[in-house]
Amino acid sequence: MKFIDLFSGLGGFHVGLKNNGHECVFSCEIDKDLRDLYESNHGVRPHDDIRTARESEIPAHDILCAGFPCQPFSLAGKKKGATCPESGRLIDHVVRIAKHHKPKFILLENVPNVLTIENGQFWNYVRSSFELIGYKMDYRIISPVDLGIPQNRKRVFILGTRSDVKNESFKWPSASDEGIIKVSLNEILDNSLHHKKLEIKKSDTLLLWQELLNGLNIETLSGVSIVAPEFGANYPENFVNLSLKDMRQYKGAYGQSLERCRTWSELLSHIPSYAQKNKKISPWILKSVRFSRNLYQENKGLCEKWSKKLNKINNSWQILEWRGDHTKHVIGNHVVQFRASGIRVLRADVAPSLIAMTPTQIPIIPSESRYVSKYEAAKLQHLHTLKKLPEKNNAAFKALGNAVNAKIIELIGRNLTSINSHASTINSV
C-alpha cells in the first residue's frame, strides 16, 4: 500500500510501515533539521507546514498516518486542547486531506489523554470529524512493553477505516501474536556505543543515598519516597491556622529550630518547598513525609550524620523516590532518573517512557555511571535502523521522545496488510 506520513518527525510510521513493504509517497514536517534528516534516512523530502500542503499536490494513498503534535494534550503540557492556537487544530488539516483523498485507512497516534481532555470533547470532535467524512473509528491504548519492547510508554493508536472497507478481521497487536519476542533492557544496553558519563556530583549523590540505604536496613520500601528534609523536622502537617508564635516551638527541615524566626517569610525559608504552598504538606508527598519522620525516629544518629554530607543545593536530590525492587535496595541494580520531584529509582527490566519535553529525564544506568545513549534510546523506539539521528544529544532525545514506536506501527501495519489483501481478493472475485 501507499502511505503518507504527516508530522513525520524521525519517521516512526515510515519505518514501521516500510518494514511491511509499504511505500511512502508524501510526508510533512515543520522542523527544518528533521526534514533534512528524514530525507537522508528515508529518501523522501518532506513538505514543511501541513497548513500549506495542498490536497491536489499530495499523491493518492491507501494509509494516512499522523502523529499530530501532542503538547496541547499531554498531562505534562498545559492541557489547552483544541483551543491551543498553534497546534490544537492541526487535526483539521488531517481531516481536510483525508476528505479529499479518502484513503482506506487513517492511523493516528497520540498521548492517551487526548481521549479525556476537555471531558472527552476533543476526542468527540476528532471522532465525529472522521465519521462525517465516511470512516469507522476504533482505538487501543498500547505500550511497547505490552509487545516485548522494554519501554513503558502508553499511547493511543486510533484507526479509521473507510466505511466500504471490511475490517472485521483486523486485530490490534497483542503479546500473544506470532513472532513477538520479549527483549529485556539489558539486551538493549550496549556499553560500547558512545554515551554520556554521569556527572561526578550526581554519581556521588547516588553513592551517598546507597550509604543511607545500607545503614538503615529497611525491610520493604514500597510506593514511598525517603524525604531527607524530614529528618529531625516536626512542624505540623497543616499550619494554615497557626500563628508565627505557635510555629516557633517546632523544628523545620533537617531539624532547624524555628524559635528565632521573626517573619513568616523567614520561617518558611526553613520549611521544605512541598509544605510552603497553602501552609500544609502537599498530599502527594504526605505518606512519604510520615514514613521519613518515623525512619528518623528509629535511626536518629545515622540520619543526622548522613544528612550533614548531603548536597542541599538541589531540592530534588534530597528525595529518593523508590519505584524499584521492594526488598533489595541496591540502586546499582536499577535505572535512575533525576526528576524535578526527586531521584527516581526504577526497575531495571523496563526503561521509563522517553519524553520529548525534558532532556533532564534521560534514564541513567547507575552501575555504569552513565546515561542511556541516543542509540540505545533509538532501539527502545525500534528506530535503530535509521542511518542518522540528530547529532546533539538533546535534539536526539527530543525527537526520539516525540516519535511513535515503530514496532507497534509495524505490527498494526502487518494486520492492515492482511485485511487489504483479503479485500483485494474479494474485489477481484
Ligand SMILES: C[S@@+](CC[C@H](N)C(=O)[O-])C[C@H]1O[C@@H](n2cnc3c(N)ncnc32)[C@H](O)[C@@H]1O
Ligand atoms: C508528535 S511528533 C510526531 C513524530 C513522528 N510521528 C515520529 O515518529 O517521529 C509531531 C511533529 O509534528 C511537527 N509539527 C508541528 N507543527 C507542524 C505543522 N504545522 N506542520 C508540520 N509538522 C508540524 C513537529 O515538529 C513534530 O516533529
